[in-house]
Amino acid sequence: MKKLESRHYVFLGLFVVILLTMLLNVRLEIRVSPETQKMYNYIDSLPEGSVLMVSFDHEASAVPEIKPLALSILRHAFKKGHKLIGVSLLAEGTGIGYRLMQETAGEYNKVYGRDLVYLGFKPQYIAAILSMGESIPETFPEDYLGRPYTQFPLLDSVKNYDNVAGVISIADGSLTTHWIEYAHARYHVPVTAAVAAVMMTTYDPYISSGQLHAMVGGLRGAAEYEKLLKIGGSGRRGMLAQTSAHLYVIAMIIAGNIVYFLRRNKRVKS
Amino acid sequence: MDAGTVIAGILTLAILTFLYRDNPVYKLAESLLIGVSIGYFLVINWSNTIMDLMFVPLFTQGKLMLIIPLILGLLMFGRFNRKTTVLSRIPIAVLIGSGAGVAIPAMLDARTLQQMSATVTPILAPDGLPNISELVVMAGVITTLIYFYFSREHRGWWGKSATMGTYFLMIFFGTTFAYTVMSRMSTFIGRMEFLLSDFLKLTQ
Amino acid sequence: MTRKIPQIICALFGMTLFLLYFSQHPTARNLNLTILNDYFQIIFAFTLLVGVVSFVKVNLKAFERGEDRSYHLVSVIGVFIMPLLAIIWGIKGDSPFMWVFENIQVPMQATVFALLAFFVASASFRGFRARSVQATILLAAALIMLLSRSTIGDMIADQIPQIADWIRNYPSMAARRAILIGIGLGSLTTSLRVMVGIERTWLGGDK
Amino acid sequence: MLLYLTKLALVPAVAWFDVSKLPVLISAVIAVVIVLYTTYSRKSRERFKIREIAGLKAIEEAIGRATEMALPVLYTPGWGGDIQRPTTIASLNILSHIAEKTAQYNCHLLFPTHDPVIMSVAQEVVRESYARAGFIDRFKEDDIRYVTSSQFGYAAAVEGLITRLKPASIFLLGTFEAESLILAETGNIAGAIQIAGTDSTIQLSFFIVACDYTLIGEELFAASGYLSGDRSIMASIRAQDILKIIIIIFMVTAVLWASFAPSADWWVFR
Numbered sequence: 012m013k014k015l016e017s018r019h020y021v022f023l024g025l026f027v028v029i030l031l032t033m034l035l036n037v038r039l040e041i042r043v044s045p046e047t048q049k050m051y052n053y054i055d056s057l058p059e060g061s062v063l064m065v066s067f068d069h070e071a072s073a074v075p076e077i078k079p080l081a082l083s084i085l086r087h088a089f090k091k092g093h094k095l096i097g098v099s100l101l102a103e104g105t106g107i108g109y110r111l112m113q114e115t116a117g118e119y120n121k122v123y124g125r126d127l128v129y130l131g132f133k134p135q136y137i138a139a140i141l142s143m144g145e146s147i148p149e150t151f152p153e154d155y156l157g158r159p160y161t162q163f164p165l166l167d168s169v170k171n172y173d174n175v176a177g178v179i180s181i182a183d184g185s186l187t188t189h190w191i192e193y194a195h196a197r198y199h200v201p202v203t204a205a206v207a208a209v210m211m212t213t214y215d216p217y218i219s220s221g222q223l224h225a226m227v228g229g230l231r232g233a234a235e236y237e238k239l240l241k242i243g244g245s246g247r248r249g250m251l252a253q254t255s256a257h258l259y260v261i262a263m264i265i266a267g268n269i270v271y272f273l274r275r276n277k278r279v280k281s
Numbered sequence: 282m283d284a285g286t287v288i289a290g291i292l293t294l295a296i297l298t299f300l301y302r303d304n305p306v307y308k309l310a311e312s313l314l315i316g317v318s319i320g321y322f323l324v325i326n327w328s329n330t331i332m333d334l335m336f337v338p339l340f341t342q343g344k345l346m347l348i349i350p351l352i353l354g355l356l357m358f359g360r361f362n363r364k365t366t367v368l369s370r371i372p373i374a375v376l377i378g379s380g381a382g383v384a385i386p387a388m389l390d391a392r393t394l395q396q397m398s399a400t401v402t403p404i405l406a407p408d409g410l411p412n413i414s415e416l417v418v419m420a421g422v423i424t425t426l427i428y429f430y431f432s433r434e435h436r437g438w439w440g441k442s443a444t445m446g447t448y449f450l451m452i453f454f455g456t457t458f459a460y461t462v463m464s465r466m467s468t469f470i471g472r473m474e475f476l477l478s479d480f481l482k483l484t485q
Numbered sequence: 486m487t488r489k490i491p492q493i494i495c496a497l498f499g500m501t502l503f504l505l506y507f508s509q510h511p512t513a514r515n516l517n518l519t520i521l522n523d524y525f526q527i528i529f530a531f532t533l534l535v536g537v538v539s540f541v542k543v544n545l546k547a548f549e550r551g552e553d554r555s556y557h558l559v560s561v562i563g564v565f566i567m568p569l570l571a572i573i574w575g576i577k578g579d580s581p582f583m584w585v586f587e588n589i590q591v592p593m594q595a596t597v598f599a600l601l602a603f604f605v606a607s608a609s610f611r612g613f614r615a616r617s618v619q620a621t622i623l624l625a626a627a628l629i630m631l632l633s634r635s636t637i638g639d640m641i642a643d644q645i646p647q648i649a650d651w652i653r654n655y656p657s658m659a660a661r662r663a664i665l666i667g668i669g670l671g672s673l674t675t676s677l678r679v680m681v682g683i684e685r686t687w688l689g690g691d692k
Numbered sequence: 693m694l695l696y697l698t699k700l701a702l703v704p705a706v707a708w709f710d711v712s713k714l715p716v717l718i719s720a721v722i723a724v725v726i727v728l729y730t731t732y733s734r735k736s737r738e739r740f741k742i743r744e745i746a747g748l749k750a751i752e753e754a755i756g757r758a759t760e761m762a763l764p765v766l767y768t769p770g771w772g773g774d775i776q777r778p779t780t781i782a783s784l785n786i787l788s789h790i791a792e793k794t795a796q797y798n799c800h801l802l803f804p805t806h807d808p809v810i811m812s813v814a815q816e817v818v819r820e821s822y823a824r825a826g827f828i829d830r831f832k833e834d835d836i837r838y839v840t841s842s843q844f845g846y847a848a849a850v851e852g853l854i855t856r857l858k859p860a861s862i863f864l865l866g867t868f869e870a871e872s873l874i875l876a877e878t879g880n881i882a883g884a885i886q887i888a889g890t891d892s893t894i895q896l897s898f899f900i901v902a903c904d905y906t907l908i909g910e911e912l913f914a915a916s917g918y919l920s921g922d923r924s925i926m927a928s929i930r931a932q933d934i935l936k937i938i939i940i941i942f943m944v945t946a947v948l949w950a951s952f953a954p955s956a957d958w959w960v961f962r
Contacts, residue, residue: 018607018881022300025606033473036484071591072598072844075471076464102325106583107591131577134329135522156578208464209894230467248484249470256466256602257635263610264628271614285588292589296596296848300603303855311848312556314593316563318842319537321586323564324571330530334523350524354531360812361535369812370491370688372528373775376809377687378495379520380776381676382502388676388778389723390716392669394961396662397939401946401959414655419947421659422666423940429667429910432933434743446663450908451619453660454897455626456653461894462605463634469602472595507717509710525776529809536808536838543834590842597844597851601870604877611880612901623900661893664909668891670723670935671913672778674928677727679781683924686785687775687813689820 021263028259032252038243039234039250046218047235050203050225051087053177059092061176062169066190067099067108068136073183073207074107079233079246080205081111081181087240089119089126094165096175097129098151100139100186105132108181109155124163131155136189144172144198172200177224183207187214191222205232282480290480293472421449492682499680537564626652715961723935730931731924742929747887747905748915751786754861754885755793764800765790766859766884768850768875769866771843772892775809778913779891783866784810784817785916790863791821795830803836804853806846811838847871851878864888864903865912868895876902889915 057063065085069077088095097112099105109129116127130151133139142150147169148160160166168174178200180187187204195202201224204214208229217223227236230253233246295310339347353375359368400422406412427439428446435443477483498520505517541564544557570582577583615621632641633649678684758765767787773780787803794801803818805811815836822831839849851874854862862879864872864886872888872895879886880902888899889907899906907915910932917929946959 017610019301021607021610022603025603026300029470029473029602030477033470033477033484070843071586072594073468074591074595075469075474075599076467078471102329103591106578106587109578110587134333138518138522208467209461212460229463230470231463245471245474245478249467249474252470252473253463253466254635256470257462257631260462260466260606260609261628261631261635263606264613264624264631267610267612268614268624271616285584289588289592292593293596296593296600299600299851303852308553308556308852309559310593311852312559313563314590314597314842314845315840315849316560317567317585317590318563318594318840318845319540319560320564320567321590322533322841323537324567324576324582326530326533327568328571328576330526335527346519347523347527350527353524354527357528357532357535357812361538366816367487370487370816371494372532373687373809373813374491374495375498376525376528376775377679377781378498379502379524380774381495381679381778381781382499383506383521384672384676384776384778385503385680385724386506386713386716386720388669388672389720390713390961392665392672393939394669394716394719396665396669397943398960400659400662400943401950403951403954404947405951414651415947417655418659418662419943421656422663422943425660425663426666426936426940429663429908430933430936431742431745431914432930434741446660447619448622449656449660449663451622451900452626452652453657453664453893454900455623455628456630456657456897457894458897458901459627459630459634460653461897462631465601465605468595469599472599475592503720507710507713508708510708513708529774532808532812533841534808536811539808539811539834540838540840543837546834590845593848594842594844597848597874598870601873604873608873608877608898608902664893664896666936666939667910667932668913670932671782671910672891673723674727674932675778675782675913675916677724678731678925678928679778681728683731683922683928684781684785686788686817686920687781689816 025256025259028255029252032255033248035251036248037251038247039254041231041234041238041247041250043235043238044232046225047227047232047239050084050205050227051236051239053201053203053225054084054087054091054093057091057093057176060094062094062096062165062174063088064096064098064175064178065108065112066178066180066182066186067097067104067111068101068180068186068190069104069107069183069207070101071103071107076207076230077181077183077205078107078111079230079244079249080227080236081108082115083233083236083240083242083244083246084179084181084205084227085111085115086118086242087236089115089121090240093176094125095127096147096165096169097127097131097155098143099132100136100189102132102134104181105155125165128163128165129155136186137193140189140193141197144194147171172198175200177201177203179203179205181205182210184210185213187223188217191217195222204228208232282482286479290476293476293480420445425449488685488688491688492685496680496682499676503680540564626657719961722938726934727928727931730927730934742918742926745907745911745915745918747889747907747911748918750885750887750905751790751863751919752793754863754887755790755797755799757885758794758860759797759799761860763860764802764857765794765861765863766802766804766850766854766857766879767863767865768804769810769814770864770868770890770892771806771846771871772869773810773867774807775813777867779867780810782913782916783889784814786863786865786912786919787814788817788821789919791818792825795822795825795827798827798830801835802853802857802859804839804846804850805837806839806841806843808838811836843869843871847874850875854878854882854884858882859884862886864890864899865907866890868892868899870895873898873902879903 097108099108112129121127152160178190180190190202194200203225206228211228214226218226230246230249234250237244237247292310295306298304299307335347338344353372356368356372359365402415404412404415424442424446428443505513544561548554548557574580613624615624629649633646769783803814815833818836819831822828839846862884868890886903887905888903889912891909914929917925
């Protein structure tokens, strides 16, 4: 066996910290931020049976962070009896979105075609967003599995954004911007977002200007949302691990400096 | 447990073994990832671009203008032979030329002008006292720009200002580093969640 | 000739797109979108084939040389299996193509991404040593931000999140602005040099 | 898409020039005039001192080290860029210089990329550099290779190359996204000397922490100019500096103006 180097200990330490904190299954008490509360209130206050469009605008690699968020939102919407139309503006998010919607629909005994429809992917996001503003059936003549649009009772009354209560963009990058700048600015449909933590600062200006109605972000956002829904979920389970990982990084920075100063002193003495 | 989860779980572990060191299991997983992802992109490009964006509108809707990008695309095939390789310079010239043409106004606007205007805020608070935070911003932007000044050696007061600029740069780097840590940890926690609950069924 | 013609095309397209940027006329917007979107994507799609052929060639050559045969074989099989699955069963919904994507490609990509957590930890251990004034500032900024982002921060002192917010909104943002202004200028001159033809490296240069 | 375009076409004669972009046009013209003047005027091309860029001096050293150790040099432009991006062009300029050196020293140069177009151009650039150095026989097209367009597939591929070939020097110059730290840390573990440079502000912090030298934003563009050794290209760096002075004067004036005349807003470009 090859000799272990210092980085191996650093890696091992992080692994152990996260493994233990996740196995412990402790729910860290967290405060719900006003942002998350606003998102929750928005979905909660829509009249039952509202049609929401959920857009999966993320890549496959972001799934670990995005999934808990998406699940919370989908669960909330189904629980409130809303009807969902799924789309995707990034090819990689398409299959994932379909699976997530199927999975949550199953939990709440929702029927495909009546309570949810998944339209799938459309390339060229700006053109797709604009063209749905004119006509959704012409943009998506078929659903994800290739069945005609007219076949589904849910879609009977859905022609364009006028028949949709809002758009929820689930994103790991800047695609939400296009929903804001095209769907909201031009067709005045309320846009909300569930995003990766890194993107939150990017969207802050849109929240303060009101162009983005509400936003929930990161694992922390998912945990807060789960708390509001009063369900257990991977977001809340992950919070202790998240905080510990942060502390671990701080500890590593400090440890690195201790090592550095010890070595330097030794060198000075000798 | 379905076969998909088992395979996904094994491959996840295979990639994680890299943290110990490079090994045959990781190498196999890596080769598979590279191969499959290239195949995936080939298919997606064929269906979303070549079919949906070009052939379908060209042949069923008669959009003849699409012949231009078709020819440009085909010229790239010139690269298959050393003698015809120069042909590929034409589509490349289109890409580079257009990119440069857009970049001049777009970069100037988004990067330079917008940032300039955003920096402008009164340095006097309504009560007539100086606004320290805004003074800091001004000092930061100017000294950092001085750091980026190339045609003068960093000596004397000029050099001191540039050094000041590097302090601001370091604050920025420290801040962004810390800010991204959270997201990176979430990603790994998400993977562990999959391993522990979907694959190994240890937590619920 | 082999350099002149691409050069002229480059300049022409550059000028056209520069001017199109300033127009809101539907015809102009349309042309803009066509070139930046359709042309770029289509040329890319064809070039992808050139890239893939080169990839397969490199791997087959290595295979012939007998270096690490199984790995190169796996890569090449991967490249061909996806189109094959797509041709036979399509790429929608529950097709085998999507199955491979979701159960092989996605989990591996996500795990490579997740390796970052470990690299962040090892970089923190090694890269934040207080060697100089600059390094110490870097270290201090990172520590304050990290503390403020974990629940521990507010336990130690209420001021930590406030200080962190101030740092992020003022000094840190000032540096970011200057970096962006600089990048804007650098991009501008580089693009201009390409358009007027002083910069010819992309043609292989001609010194 | 079609629908949207026909709708636009129906809008009666929209003006060809978008007045809201006038400030951008004026500034672009000023900037272009200054750049062209410094580039073509003989007076301004006369000698002017340029400050040192630490990362630049290190390039020579890095190639020298690889030659001594008889190990390869690895150069990769990151996953975030494409050929249309000025950053990529700047990176390819640096590549051309480095390739000339590796040709002279008979040092193995590897260039993996995620973009087939960048691969094609890089092959030309490197071939020409080898020819210029007089060692065209040392050029191997396969060393400039396309790996995969998948972000983390690309990261895994480059990570693999670094681990197995143990390059003595690694150049990470271009537009990087999340893969930046994966590559930089792997290079570090392999013990390579690393020179990085990017225009992605977030990734700069990772390079600063993990690499030996980092070209920060504009320095990357300046470096590509320096290395060319071409007087007219160097003169355009001078133009960037003149523009910086104008920007500083503009900002100081505007700030003072804003402090004493709070209702003015002539510095807002939109």
